[in-house]
Amino acid sequence: MTLKDVKFIATDMDHTLLTEASVLPPRFQERLEALDRLGIQFGIASGRPLYTLQDIFPHDHQKLALICDNGGVISFRGQLISKTLMPTATVQEMVRVIRDETDGLPLICGITEAVGQTADRQYDSVYREFYHRLSYLDDLTTWSGEADKVTIYLPNGDARAVFDDVIAPRFGGQFSAAVSGPVWIDIMMPDINKGNGMRAIGKQMDITTDQMMAFGDNFNDAEMLKAVKYSYLVNNFAPGMEQFATYRTGTNEEYGVVQVLDQVIAAHQAQ
Structure with a gap:
């Protein structure tokens, strides 16, 4: 595994990045800034809507990739690139x-x-x-x-x-x-899922899924985890999700996502 190849990282929110109290990990802002300096795109892939994610990241949403409503709406660095409506x-x-x-x-x-x-x-x-x-x-x-x-x-x-x-x-x-x-x-709608959301961001960035990392815990994360090379389940994942990811990290309460982000940051800084 070569973490220095990673160009885009996305994470689910609930029970993955957020604690059970719906709080971001400590010093998460520092990680966002470090990734940005290193040219690594960070994203949120969530069942939550765009307006809620913008509220959660008021100072950063213009820099983030936001796969909202499981891919129904996709925003890349402040620009709406996809909206798939239901009749x-x-x-x-x-x-x-x-x-x-x-x-x-x-x-x-x-x-x-x-x-x-x-x-x-x-x-x-x-x-x-x-x-x-x-x-x-x-x-x-x-x-x-x-x-x-x-x-x-x-x-x-x-x-x-x-x-x-x-x-x-x-x-x-x-x-x-x-x-x-x-x-x-x-x-x-058909074919709307986080995996296809990741591919849409990949087209914007001109990168492949081999250069992507994703974190999740539940079945609406399955397509995203299957799509990317560096797929992680937090250890509080839902039973039955084992088949969809290659790697494991700590639970959301142990800030498992941040544990891996620190490894990615260190790998890029060592180049």
């Missing part, structure tokens, strides 16, 4: 299925804000952690607008079972759908 009728159909056939709660991931059901406002603090711009509608099947993802929040923690029993059979063939956590399922 309104498709969004409305997904809402109906989620509402009528699962114990999950639908959340429409609009480009400018997320929209939840008024009846689910009790989960506002949960939603707002990920979707900083949020509004409510009495009946989501009447919604219209620009959206790139439909998310399901499962307060009973049965995301895997609901995915296997309802979402994959109903939507898996026509759309990109993935479990993104114990209480979350994401549905995007």
Whole structure:
């Protein structure tokens, strides 16, 4: 493994880069600045939307590659390079299925804000952690607008079972759908995933996936980890993810991503 060949590094956020308290590792800003000085592009590949990632990195988002909503929106160094919208009728159909056939709660991931059901406002603090711009509608099947993802929040923690029993059979063939956590399922347009997001950034940078590194923990990271040469799972990864990554690092609570970033920085500085 030759870390000095790495030109682009991307990481998932929740349960990967962020601690369980949703906090960035200590002195993370120093690592961002060091990578930038060395000419290594850093990126975030997340199920979170663009506006939330911009809020989390207020001083750096113009320098970062941001693969948002699992690839539904992609921004490279402050420029929007891709936006893949879902047809309104498709969004409305997904809402109906989620509402009528699962114990999950639908959340429409609009480009400018997320929209939840008024009846689910009790989960506002949960939603707002990920979707900083949020509004409510009495009946989501009447919604219209620009959206790139439909998310399901499962307060009973049965995301895997609901995915296997309802979402994959109903939507898996026509759309990109993935479990993104114990209480979350994401549905995007076909071929929208973090792996194709990495390839889109690679085209912007004129590099190959052999020059890329990625970190993840759950199934919405699988395509990204499969795509790149230097693929890492943090040690708190979801069961079943073992097959998708070559390397392991410490858990998110042990700042596993930063452990490897320091190795990359040292390798480049030693050149």
